[in-house]
Amino acid sequence: MKRIYMDNNATTAVRPEVLDAMLPFYREQFGNPSSVHWAGRAVSGAVEKAREQVAQLINCSPAEIVFVSCGSEGDNMALKGTVDALRDKGDHIITTTVEHPAVLETCKALEKQGVRVTYLPVDHNGMLNLAELEAAITDKTILISVMWANNETGNLYPIEEIGAIARKYKVRFHTDAVQAVGKVPVDVQKANVDLLVLSGHKLGAAKGVGAIYIRRGTRLTPFMHGGHQERGRRAGTHNVAGIVGLGVACELAGAHLEAEATRIRALRDRLEQGILERVPEIKLNGHPDPNLRLPNTLNVSFAYIEGESLLLNFDMKGIAASSGSACTSGSLEPSHVMGAMCVDVVLAHSSTRFSLGADNTEEDVDYVLEVLPPIVQRLREMSPLYNR
């Protein structure tokens, strides 16, 4: 059967060049980079090379990169580490209602410890009001945390402008850039970011590795206590193969960023236009201007249909996508991002995300456009909410 993977915001396949780079580090160069002997020396250089590759992609110095195990760890570290380091300065965090759970759930855990959190609302397009953000800053504010790009809608947030506001008020600025890095240009200098988190498996590296950028001079209490790895900033034996792969993935992403974004944007736009033309009664979720979203992301609600049954039908045709329906997540609530955008709850259950990637072609898009309308029609005809 045809297999068309359009769920690259959930995870990506490891790129062949990345896997090739990783393989020597399992059985040949398997040492612990902290070791003095040949087995250690062989790998510590490789870890440092990867650090340079990651640093280069986001325009920082290698010493400002700390390797972690995933995006969630990076976000936990950024938030909890800031609260611990700056508690004497204040107890207030500003974030948004559309962050990934790695940020939101961490904020909730911090609230239990007495931290006050402002969750900025978004408008119907999922965008922030920067005046509101600025107004939320108090002299107790120790952190602003706003994602670079939203995983469900693909919305891009005005990170440079937020960085300028943070700088103006001398508030630390963290951005969860897990969905942005590798897809759009990310420059921590331009954006005045203090902490930035990325995750390998979203850009063609393996699952189980990520990185956090910590601007030089930023006091951050370690999240993982233990050994001296990462100059005391993150304990635990290095995931050497994963780190080496992340370096290569960053280098590849950087080398092809513009060309690949252009190519994927064209595919996404073709898919978006095609669906809007072929299927009635659908709602686009996120910013209506596709250029204000990640080039690879499209999120639409197919009215009257619950998302899981849509996904299962897609799946039977080999198409992998994802849904904001509660039924796919094991929780009872549909996507909090749809909720924050005031999407009607039934439409939230039918929200469907197509996130394109390196392997997608024009034929893939056309196949989806061919297969999708009859599936939607069939399910609508089963729906008690649908009146022909």
Next chain:
Amino acid sequence: MKRIYMDNNATTAVRPEVLDAMLPFYREQFGNPSSVHWAGRAVSGAVEKAREQVAQLINCSPAEIVFVSCGSEGDNMALKGTVDALRDKGDHIITTTVEHPAVLETCKALEKQGVRVTYLPVDHNGMLNLAELEAAITDKTILISVMWANNETGNLYPIEEIGAIARKYKVRFHTDAVQAVGKVPVDVQKANVDLLVLSGHKLGAAKGVGAIYIRRGTRLTPFMHGGHQERGRRAGTHNVAGIVGLGVACELAGAHLEAEATRIRALRDRLEQGILERVPEIKLNGHPDPNLRLPNTLNVSFAYIEGESLLLNFDMKGIAASSGSACTSGSLEPSHVMGAMCVDVVLAHSSTRFSLGADNTEEDVDYVLEVLPPIVQRLREMSPLYNR
């Protein structure tokens, strides 16, 4: 050049069967196990199979296993999660002075938050006094944390007896079994353990994956907040390949545990006897009875010689070992384990660990025994502390 790796307590090579099992999960079955579609389904079964394999090795049920990114994460989670969950019950932890930094540094971080920690001393052999442990328990004690086996000396602690004490006083019991699992039989039921941590790269799986056993009914606040993975107990996209490999490594370790332990113990004993016979003025660190240590571990101090220069000379002959000297760790203090055993500070600087593994042979041991004495002699002759 001959390459003899005797630093398996630092990290191991990935076993060929493990690597083979991992490979399909990078580019073919690359999905996110949380996804509904084919790409997700293909891998979620694999993750669950690995969970069973890990559970089987330590005799628990799969639902009691949570995958994490390394041993350090497991230890952080066990300690911090317990303190957060049981703070209303008490604020006192009992541990030992010979734990790995993943436990000790976490305890120090918790002390800053007002937790009281008793660090039990050890005797000259590195062993605990269980009466002392029992006496340290108060009605505010919420956790006993004692490692199953020490990484530097290989000392095995009487986990079953400690488990019985913990049970008697109804205190939760955590054991850092990173060095034990795969080398000696580990049975969480027999040992009355509530929390147990293991790390993949110490038993032939990859770096960047580990697991924590959480006895059913044990309240533990998540360490990594975010998505619903691992039934809400650990957020972050699963390191699928790493997890699959960990499962296979556990299965292999279980299948060959006794035979391999016997084989390696014989090699270690041959090395131990050989060194004691051939080199004067050395001190064995850890329990003098080799059966009270991990079968693969030997730690000796070569008087008058600093460890790094010894390691570098070994390294020039292709032998990889490790040292408790400050000079190899980047800190100014020699091994805290040697310190806890009251090993003279100069002898601590010359402590050298040989930790054998799956690939070692009798020829390896004999080669080390041949090469070692002249190196020691040469360095001693350069030492101002040595008087012929």
Next chain:
Amino acid sequence: MYSEKVMDHFTNPRNVGEIENADGVGEVGNASCGDIMKIFLKVEDNVIKDIKFKTFGCGAAIATSSMVTEMAIGKTLDEALELTNAAVAEALDGLPAQKMHCSNLAADALHEAIKNYKETHSA
């Protein structure tokens, strides 16, 4: 995740649709939870002669709806009232644990439809 039987009923659901001038109609569920089930009955001599459903929901919701209609058709109302959600799940070779909230709807919808029939056709 789903058994073959579930996938069969999901892919080829039996008795989808509405019955015009149905003798009984039952609706359960809640759009905000992502699941709504509607069941339509045609009753003759206390026997379910025809049954149709419409469902907004996940694979399990659709499959249980389909299965419950197959199990109910031809049964007397009293027999049909004895059909339980558990029996529906069992007939489908089981359902995933996290799907229990919606898989507990199918028999409820049937019972609602019978209740509605009884209310509108009593005496």
Next chain:
Amino acid sequence: MYSEKVMDHFTNPRNVGEIENADGVGEVGNASCGDIMKIFLKVEDNVIKDIKFKTFGCGAAIATSSMVTEMAIGKTLDEALELTNAAVAEALDGLPAQKMHCSNLAADALHEAIKNYKETHSA
């Protein structure tokens, strides 16, 4: 980690040993920090005629000891006093940052030895 020059001096250290009836002896470092350096001098006409060392310490400690003896031999005492730890490190093509605490010992030990010579030989 170490430069080739460091490894050369570590592997084949020059001037290892003691000088019996040395004219000056300097010892620096601390066993508890893992590094002790001892330097022995033979001085004639204010010139270092012979020099030997003994060192307990890491690769950097041994290499710097070796290098400082090479650099000092043949120099006048005043010239030798101008030898700095930085110069020794430079002659070895640099040392790793984390080795600075011990690599700062070699010139110190030499200076101690010269000081000891001057004290014991001052007219």
